[in-house]
Amino acid sequence: MRILISNDDGIEAPGIARLEAAARRLSDDVWVVAPETKHTAAGPSLTMAKPITMTRLGERHYSCSGRPADCVIAAFAWLFKDDAKPDLVLSGVNDGRNVAEDLAYSGTLGIAREASFWGAPAIGFSRVKAPDLSPDDDEWLAGLVGDLWDRRANWHAEGHFLSVNLPKALPAEIRQPAIGRDKIGRMAEVAEREGDRTVLVFPRGRAHAATPGDENDAIDRGFATVNRLNWFGETRLPGAFVESLGASAG
DSSP states (O other): OEEEEEOSSOTTOHHHHHHHHHHTTTOSEEEEEEESSOOTTOTTOOOOSSOOOEEEEETTEEEESSOHHHHHHIIIIIITTTSOOOSEEEEEEEESOOOTTHHHHOHHHHHHHHHHHTTOOEEEEEEOSSOOOOTTHHHHHHHHHHHHHHTGGGTOOTTEEEEEEEOSSSSOOEEOOBOOOOOSOOOOEEEEEETTEEEEEOOSOOOOOOOTTBHHHHHHTTOEEEEEEESOOOOOOOHHHHHHHHHHHO
16 A cells, blocks of 8 residues: 655654554555755645745655645646556644644645545544653554544545544544534734834734534534535535526526
């Protein structure tokens, strides 16, 4: 099994090393392609029509000057262009939970989303900040990845990917929570003002709001959470409404 690993915290982040260690318990064909630096809230954005530098750091290890989702394109369209494509794409482990509106902002999940465009099963992993790390974490995480891989027929479909949040301590029971509301980027601070020019900063952090049964609630109670996401969800408009648009325009 060929496994591709990336993240949005940068190739030197501790979380990606832990995810690689877990993946190597399942396969000896593990590749790492990750950004040179941290890209918080980069989402699924791409670097279009601008140069991207790929640097080989070691065997099966590459850094990318672009954004998190760029790493997936670099792997599929360049690194594995004439070779077997990854069977599984893993992203993370992110330094901090990805919940609520983060599902749209997260670079970790932007990687998984981009991988789904290429038809690959993909899982984004995040964990609360300052976790209680244990030597047994890698084995538990490898077991979870292996179980999800073996049972991929239950969740892998076109345009779908998984978001996994890990609590403070492992091992942990697993829950599928409701998606809550806990938006990052709620404030704008004035850093500098001069005439008509104002410099703003959107500070990090969120309220950590929780309602019973949502992700924050489950994670705070010590559960690992799994959500199945998709990028092409749609709700069709009523036909009468669509037809009336043309009539009103005329």
